Amino acid sequence: MEPTDSAPATSNITVLRGEPLVVISDVDKHYGELHVLKKINAVVNRGEVVVVIGPSGSGKSTLCRAINRLETIDAGVITIDGVKLPAEGKALAKLRADVGMVFQAFNLFAHKTVLENVTLGPIKVRGLSKAEAEEKAMVLLERVGVANQAKKMPAQLSGGQQQRVAIARALAMDPKVILLDEPTSALDPEMINEVLEVMINLANDGMTMIVVTHEMGFARRAADRVIFMAEGEIVEETTPEQFFTNPQSTRAKDFLSKIL
Numbered sequence: 068m069e070p071t072d073s074a075p076a077t078s079n080i081t082v083l084r085g086e087p088l089v090v091i092s093d094v095d096k097h098y099g100e101l102h103v104l105k106k107i108n109a110v111v112n113r114g115e116v117v118v119v120i121g122p123s124g125s126g127k128s129t130l131c132r133a134i135n136r137l138e139t140i141d142a143g144v145i146t147i148d149g150v151k152l153p154a155e156g157k158a159l160a161k162l163r164a165d166v167g168m169v170f171q172a173f174n175l176f177a178h179k180t181v182l183e184n185v186t187l188g189p190i191k192v193r194g195l196s197k198a199e200a201e202e203k204a205m206v207l208l209e210r211v212g213v214a215n216q217a218k219k220m221p222a223q224l225s226g227g228q229q230q231r232v233a234i235a236r237a238l239a240m241d242p243k244v245i246l247l248d249e250p251t252s253a254l255d256p257e258m259i260n261e262v263l264e265v266m267i268n269l270a271n272d273g274m275t276m277i278v279v280t281h282e283m284g285f286a287r288r289a290a291d292r293v294i295f296m297a298e299g300e301i302v303e304e305t306t307p308e309q310f311f312t313n314p315q316s317t318r319a320k321d322f323l324s325k326i327l
Protein backbone atom coordinates (compact mmCIF):
# COMPACT_ATOMS: atom_id res chain seq x y z
CA MET A 68 0.00 0.00 0.00
CA GLU A 69 1.29 3.43 -0.79
CA PRO A 70 1.08 5.90 2.09
CA THR A 71 -1.54 8.57 1.84
CA ASP A 72 -0.58 12.23 2.13
CA SER A 73 -2.49 12.83 5.30
CA ALA A 74 -1.36 10.68 8.20
CA PRO A 75 -3.82 11.15 11.05
CA ALA A 76 -2.64 13.67 13.60
CA THR A 77 -3.33 11.25 16.43
CA SER A 78 -0.90 8.59 15.38
CA ASN A 79 2.85 8.43 15.40
CA ILE A 80 2.90 6.49 12.18
CA THR A 81 6.24 7.12 10.71
CA VAL A 82 6.74 8.12 7.13
CA LEU A 83 10.03 6.29 6.87
CA ARG A 84 9.03 3.32 4.82
CA GLY A 85 11.06 0.41 3.70
CA GLU A 86 13.63 -0.28 6.37
CA PRO A 87 13.36 -3.57 8.28
CA LEU A 88 11.14 -3.26 11.34
CA VAL A 89 10.50 -6.86 12.34
CA VAL A 90 13.31 -9.27 11.57
CA ILE A 91 12.79 -12.96 12.25
CA SER A 92 15.97 -15.00 11.89
CA ASP A 93 16.17 -18.79 12.04
CA VAL A 94 13.38 -19.03 14.57
CA ASP A 95 12.74 -22.51 15.80
CA LYS A 96 10.21 -23.81 18.27
CA HIS A 97 8.89 -27.13 19.53
CA TYR A 98 5.91 -27.96 21.67
CA GLY A 99 7.24 -31.22 23.08
CA GLU A 100 7.60 -33.50 20.06
CA LEU A 101 5.81 -31.10 17.75
CA HIS A 102 8.15 -28.99 15.63
CA VAL A 103 5.88 -25.99 15.29
CA LEU A 104 8.28 -23.39 13.79
CA LYS A 105 11.06 -24.67 11.56
CA LYS A 106 13.85 -22.16 10.98
CA ILE A 107 11.55 -19.29 10.10
CA ASN A 108 13.14 -16.33 8.36
CA ALA A 109 11.09 -13.26 7.50
CA VAL A 110 11.41 -9.51 7.39
CA VAL A 111 8.61 -6.99 7.68
CA ASN A 112 9.59 -3.53 6.56
CA ARG A 113 8.27 -0.29 7.96
CA GLY A 114 4.94 0.60 6.43
CA GLU A 115 4.44 -2.85 4.94
CA VAL A 116 1.32 -4.94 5.23
CA VAL A 117 2.11 -8.64 5.29
CA VAL A 118 -0.64 -11.22 5.22
CA VAL A 119 0.15 -14.63 6.71
CA ILE A 120 -2.00 -17.39 5.40
CA GLY A 121 -1.98 -21.16 5.77
CA PRO A 122 -3.84 -24.20 7.00
CA SER A 123 -4.94 -24.51 10.60
CA GLY A 124 -2.11 -25.78 12.78
CA SER A 125 0.66 -24.48 10.52
CA GLY A 126 2.15 -22.25 13.25
CA LYS A 127 0.75 -18.84 12.29
CA SER A 128 -0.50 -17.95 15.77
CA THR A 129 2.64 -19.30 17.41
CA LEU A 130 4.72 -17.07 15.17
CA CYS A 131 2.59 -14.02 16.02
CA ARG A 132 2.81 -14.79 19.69
CA ALA A 133 6.57 -15.25 19.45
CA ILE A 134 6.89 -11.79 17.90
CA ASN A 135 5.69 -10.14 21.07
CA ARG A 136 7.04 -12.86 23.28
CA LEU A 137 3.82 -14.32 24.49
CA GLU A 138 5.68 -17.49 23.50
CA THR A 139 9.33 -18.31 23.98
CA ILE A 140 11.38 -19.66 21.11
CA ASP A 141 13.97 -22.45 21.22
CA ALA A 142 16.43 -20.88 18.81
CA GLY A 143 16.84 -17.93 16.52
CA VAL A 144 16.45 -14.19 17.00
CA ILE A 145 13.57 -11.76 16.61
CA THR A 146 14.28 -8.04 16.53
CA ILE A 147 11.78 -5.18 16.58
CA ASP A 148 13.21 -1.97 15.18
CA GLY A 149 16.69 -3.28 15.77
CA VAL A 150 16.08 -4.36 19.36
CA LYS A 151 16.33 -8.03 20.23
CA LEU A 152 13.34 -9.35 22.14
CA PRO A 153 14.24 -9.08 25.82
CA ALA A 154 13.39 -11.97 28.06
CA GLU A 155 11.45 -10.15 30.77
CA GLY A 156 11.03 -7.12 32.95
CA LYS A 157 10.54 -3.51 31.98
CA ALA A 158 12.31 -3.90 28.67
CA LEU A 159 9.84 -6.60 27.68
CA ALA A 160 6.85 -4.48 28.72
CA LYS A 161 8.19 -1.64 26.60
CA LEU A 162 8.71 -3.88 23.64
CA ARG A 163 5.26 -5.41 23.98
CA ALA A 164 3.85 -1.91 23.87
CA ASP A 165 5.61 -1.39 20.54
CA VAL A 166 3.87 -4.45 19.12
CA GLY A 167 0.10 -4.11 19.08
CA MET A 168 -1.82 -7.35 19.15
CA VAL A 169 -5.38 -8.07 18.10
CA PHE A 170 -6.72 -11.56 18.68
CA GLN A 171 -9.45 -13.60 17.09
CA ALA A 172 -11.51 -13.56 20.29
CA PHE A 173 -11.20 -9.76 20.90
CA ASN A 174 -9.85 -10.35 24.42
CA LEU A 175 -11.19 -7.08 25.83
CA PHE A 176 -11.17 -6.65 29.60
CA ALA A 177 -14.73 -7.74 30.34
CA HIS A 178 -15.11 -5.76 33.56
CA LYS A 179 -13.86 -2.47 32.16
CA THR A 180 -15.74 -0.04 29.97
CA VAL A 181 -14.82 0.40 26.34
CA LEU A 182 -13.06 3.65 27.22
CA GLU A 183 -11.14 2.04 30.09
CA ASN A 184 -10.06 -0.78 27.79
CA VAL A 185 -8.39 1.79 25.56
CA THR A 186 -6.92 4.04 28.29
CA LEU A 187 -5.48 1.39 30.60
CA GLY A 188 -2.30 0.59 28.63
CA PRO A 189 -1.38 4.19 27.83
CA ILE A 190 -1.79 5.17 31.50
CA LYS A 191 0.12 2.18 32.88
CA VAL A 192 2.81 1.64 30.28
CA ARG A 193 3.15 4.95 28.47
CA GLY A 194 2.64 7.16 31.52
CA LEU A 195 -0.18 9.28 30.14
CA SER A 196 -2.48 11.10 32.55
CA LYS A 197 -6.08 9.88 32.67
CA ALA A 198 -7.25 12.99 30.84
CA GLU A 199 -4.63 12.61 28.10
CA ALA A 200 -5.39 8.93 27.71
CA GLU A 201 -9.12 9.57 27.49
CA GLU A 202 -8.73 12.29 24.92
CA LYS A 203 -6.57 10.05 22.82
CA ALA A 204 -8.89 7.08 23.29
CA MET A 205 -11.89 9.06 22.10
CA VAL A 206 -10.06 10.08 18.93
CA LEU A 207 -9.19 6.45 18.26
CA LEU A 208 -12.69 5.18 19.07
CA GLU A 209 -13.99 7.78 16.64
CA ARG A 210 -11.55 6.57 14.05
CA VAL A 211 -12.82 3.00 14.31
CA GLY A 212 -16.43 4.16 14.45
CA VAL A 213 -17.41 3.26 18.02
CA ALA A 214 -16.99 6.52 19.93
CA ASN A 215 -20.67 6.44 20.89
CA GLN A 216 -20.08 3.14 22.74
CA ALA A 217 -17.32 4.47 25.01
CA LYS A 218 -19.24 4.16 28.28
CA LYS A 219 -20.56 0.66 27.64
CA MET A 220 -19.17 -2.67 28.77
CA PRO A 221 -17.71 -4.93 26.07
CA ALA A 222 -20.52 -7.49 26.37
CA GLN A 223 -23.03 -4.83 25.33
CA LEU A 224 -21.31 -4.45 21.96
CA SER A 225 -21.55 -6.59 18.85
CA GLY A 226 -18.56 -8.72 17.90
CA GLY A 227 -17.62 -6.32 15.13
CA GLN A 228 -17.74 -3.37 17.51
CA GLN A 229 -15.67 -5.25 20.10
CA GLN A 230 -13.03 -6.06 17.55
CA ARG A 231 -12.88 -2.41 16.48
CA VAL A 232 -12.38 -1.47 20.15
CA ALA A 233 -9.58 -4.04 20.31
CA ILE A 234 -7.94 -2.34 17.32
CA ALA A 235 -8.32 1.08 18.97
CA ARG A 236 -6.80 -0.36 22.14
CA ALA A 237 -3.80 -1.63 20.21
CA LEU A 238 -3.37 1.73 18.45
CA ALA A 239 -3.56 3.65 21.72
CA MET A 240 -0.07 2.42 22.61
CA ASP A 241 1.38 3.98 19.46
CA PRO A 242 2.76 0.62 18.40
CA LYS A 243 5.42 0.36 15.73
CA VAL A 244 3.70 -2.66 14.26
CA ILE A 245 0.37 -4.31 14.81
CA LEU A 246 -0.30 -8.01 14.60
CA LEU A 247 -3.81 -9.17 13.91
CA ASP A 248 -4.37 -12.90 14.32
CA GLU A 249 -7.49 -13.92 12.40
CA PRO A 250 -9.28 -10.75 13.50
CA THR A 251 -12.47 -11.54 11.61
CA SER A 252 -12.78 -15.30 11.95
CA ALA A 253 -14.91 -15.19 15.10
CA LEU A 254 -17.32 -12.65 13.61
CA ASP A 255 -20.72 -13.12 12.10
CA PRO A 256 -20.48 -12.60 8.34
CA GLU A 257 -22.31 -9.27 8.38
CA MET A 258 -19.69 -7.83 10.72
CA ILE A 259 -16.60 -8.88 8.86
CA ASN A 260 -16.57 -5.95 6.47
CA GLU A 261 -16.77 -3.25 9.12
CA VAL A 262 -13.61 -4.65 10.70
CA LEU A 263 -11.86 -5.14 7.36
CA GLU A 264 -12.64 -1.52 6.45
CA VAL A 265 -10.89 -0.33 9.61
CA MET A 266 -7.92 -2.54 8.78
CA ILE A 267 -7.77 -1.25 5.21
CA ASN A 268 -7.83 2.33 6.46
CA LEU A 269 -4.95 1.56 8.81
CA ALA A 270 -2.99 0.03 5.97
CA ASN A 271 -3.68 3.11 3.84
CA ASP A 272 -2.41 5.30 6.66
CA GLY A 273 0.93 3.51 6.47
CA MET A 274 0.68 1.32 9.57
CA THR A 275 3.03 -1.63 9.59
CA MET A 276 0.82 -4.68 9.88
CA ILE A 277 1.16 -8.43 10.11
CA VAL A 278 -2.25 -9.95 9.51
CA VAL A 279 -3.14 -13.61 9.75
CA THR A 280 -6.26 -13.90 7.65
CA HIS A 281 -7.90 -15.90 4.94
CA GLU A 282 -9.80 -12.87 3.71
CA MET A 283 -8.62 -12.71 0.16
CA GLY A 284 -10.35 -9.38 -0.44
CA PHE A 285 -8.29 -7.80 2.32
CA ALA A 286 -5.10 -9.39 1.05
CA ARG A 287 -5.70 -8.13 -2.47
CA ARG A 288 -6.65 -4.64 -1.42
CA ALA A 289 -4.17 -4.03 1.36
CA ALA A 290 -1.30 -6.50 1.43
CA ASP A 291 2.12 -5.82 -0.01
CA ARG A 292 3.12 -9.42 0.49
CA VAL A 293 1.63 -12.78 1.31
CA ILE A 294 3.51 -15.34 3.38
CA PHE A 295 2.10 -18.84 3.05
CA MET A 296 2.90 -21.16 5.95
CA ALA A 297 2.40 -24.88 6.19
CA GLU A 298 3.62 -27.30 8.83
CA GLY A 299 5.83 -24.76 10.57
CA GLU A 300 7.56 -23.53 7.43
CA ILE A 301 7.29 -20.55 5.14
CA VAL A 302 6.48 -22.25 1.89
CA GLU A 303 5.83 -19.25 -0.34
CA GLU A 304 6.35 -15.54 -0.06
CA THR A 305 5.02 -13.41 -2.86
CA THR A 306 2.55 -10.72 -3.91
CA PRO A 307 -1.16 -11.30 -3.24
CA GLU A 308 -1.81 -11.29 -6.97
CA GLN A 309 0.79 -14.00 -7.63
CA PHE A 310 -0.27 -16.04 -4.64
CA PHE A 311 -3.95 -16.16 -5.41
CA THR A 312 -3.69 -16.52 -9.19
CA ASN A 313 -0.51 -18.50 -9.57
CA PRO A 314 0.56 -20.35 -6.41
CA GLN A 315 3.80 -22.25 -6.96
CA SER A 316 3.75 -25.05 -4.38
CA THR A 317 1.46 -28.03 -4.22
CA ARG A 318 0.62 -27.18 -0.62
CA ALA A 319 -0.49 -23.67 -1.55
CA LYS A 320 -2.54 -24.99 -4.48
CA ASP A 321 -4.23 -27.53 -2.23
CA PHE A 322 -4.93 -24.93 0.42
CA LEU A 323 -6.38 -22.43 -2.03
CA SER A 324 -8.57 -25.04 -3.66
CA LYS A 325 -10.18 -25.55 -0.26
CA ILE A 326 -10.74 -21.93 0.73
CA LEU A 327 -11.64 -20.32 -2.59
Ligand code: ADP
Nearest residue numbers: 098101103121122123124125126127128129130
Ligand atom coordinates in the same frame (compact mmCIF):
# COMPACT_ATOMS: atom_id res chain seq x y z
P1 ADP B 1 -2.25 -21.86 13.41
O1 ADP B 1 -2.38 -20.53 14.06
O2 ADP B 1 -1.54 -21.80 12.09
O3 ADP B 1 -3.55 -22.58 13.30
P2 ADP B 1 -0.86 -22.59 15.85
O4 ADP B 1 0.37 -21.76 15.89
O5 ADP B 1 -2.00 -22.18 16.68
O6 ADP B 1 -1.29 -22.76 14.32
O7 ADP B 1 -0.52 -24.07 16.24
C1 ADP B 1 0.48 -24.81 15.58
C2 ADP B 1 0.55 -26.19 16.20
O8 ADP B 1 1.00 -26.09 17.53
C3 ADP B 1 -0.79 -26.90 16.26
O9 ADP B 1 -0.57 -28.27 15.99
C4 ADP B 1 -1.24 -26.70 17.67
O10 ADP B 1 -2.07 -27.73 18.10
C5 ADP B 1 0.07 -26.68 18.42
N1 ADP B 1 0.02 -25.84 19.63
C6 ADP B 1 -0.32 -24.55 19.68
N2 ADP B 1 -0.20 -24.06 20.93
C7 ADP B 1 0.22 -25.08 21.69
C8 ADP B 1 0.57 -25.21 23.08
N3 ADP B 1 0.49 -24.17 23.93
N4 ADP B 1 0.99 -26.42 23.50
C9 ADP B 1 1.10 -27.46 22.66
N5 ADP B 1 0.81 -27.41 21.33
C10 ADP B 1 0.39 -26.23 20.85
Ligand code: MG
Nearest residue numbers: 127128129249
Ligand atom coordinates in the same frame (compact mmCIF):
# COMPACT_ATOMS: atom_id res chain seq x y z
MG1 MG C 1 -4.07 -19.48 14.66
